[in-house]
Amino acid sequence: MRENQSRAGLIDVLLLLVAAVWGSTYLAVKELVTPATVVAVLALRFVVTAAAMLPLALRRLRGAGRGEIVTGALLGLILAVIFAFETFGVAHTTATNAGLIISLTIVMTPLLESSVSRSWLPARFFLAAVMAVVGVGLLASRSGLHAPTLGDWLILAAAAIRAVHVTVMHRRSAGKAYDSLSLTFIQLTTAAVLFCLAGPLVRGSAVSLATLVSRLGPVQWADLLYLALICTVFAFVVQTWAVRTTSPSRVSLLLGTEPVWALLVGVLLGGDHLGLYGAIGAVLIVVGAGWGQRIERRHREGRQGQPPVVSEAPEDQAAAQPA
Secondary structure, three states: OHHHHHHHHHHHHHHHHHHHHHHHHHHHHHHHOOOOOHHHHHHHHHHHHHHHHHHHHHHHHOOOOHHHHHHHHHHHHHHHHHHHHHHHHHHOOOHHHHHHHHHHHHHHHHHHHHHHHOOOOOHHHHHHHHHHHHHHHHHHOOOOOOOOOHHHHHHHHHHHHHHHHHHHHHHHHOOOOOOHHHHHHHHHHHHHHHHHHHHHHOOOOOOOHHHHHHHOOHHHHHHHHHHHHHHHHHHHHHHHHHHHHOOHHHHHHHHOOHHHHHHHHHHHOOOOOOOHHHHHHHHHHHHHHHHHHHHHHHHHHHHHOOOOOOOOOHHHHHHOOOO
16 A cells, blocks of 8 residues: 555656646747747657657567557647647747646546546536636736737647547556557657648748758757657656556646746746736645645545555556656
8 A cells, every 4th residue: 555655656746747847848839939930840849759769669669569559649649739739829829828728628637537437526626626727817817817819729729639638548548558658659759750741731831840950059959859858758758657557637637737837937937927816826726736636536546445556567667767
């Protein structure tokens, strides 16, 4: 039991670290992309990601079966759609707004999961989620309410598709002997291929991949490598492992602290100013996410009659610790 509790605690810590990393991506992306370079930046980001993961995943891929490959390709397709909406959204709104709106995934995921499984979480869970959403609203209205921009709507769509991604990943891979690293590599490689193919087809995407590479300076390359290696490889290996060993709702609640990290990065590095409403909103998000996570965990333990058992194949335990 103590070992299971320690593993659950490790999952929580790693997911919070992923939330912090993802919270920093919006400023990095904002500094890197323009509307004309979105597809090229995404293609280069995922090509670098796939290349970095190849030495780690090559041996494991030899044992991948048809089901694992199909699941990874499907998840990669969904992932590409998420990143397309999210990155175009960031190009048309502020980094802080993007980090706040994307957190609505914490409401959309349990709603989707519950409707699919027909097993609703306690009402208190949704109260906690509403608290977090109210916090997002307060953060977004630090200096008064504003009409949503095109970028805001695109980020909202990305949040909804994130919920689909997490739920599909859980339902297609939980309890199966899939390797977390291989599954992540297949996802990210699928996204890389899709963005490379999409570049010439996207109207208004005036900057090609080759042109982008020639234009990037040292700072832009640093941003790109951070996005590819830390925000993508590390973060998605952890997310894939966590979703397979705990529930989608719990994962989304912990990742739901992402807007707080995004706001901190915006304040400390991007020059944003946090007013009274913003401070209250940040507290509501942290409290709502933490409360909801505890409610979901207790609900799941009560249904099972015992603490959740986190079990993996030996190769997945190694995959959970990316080099």
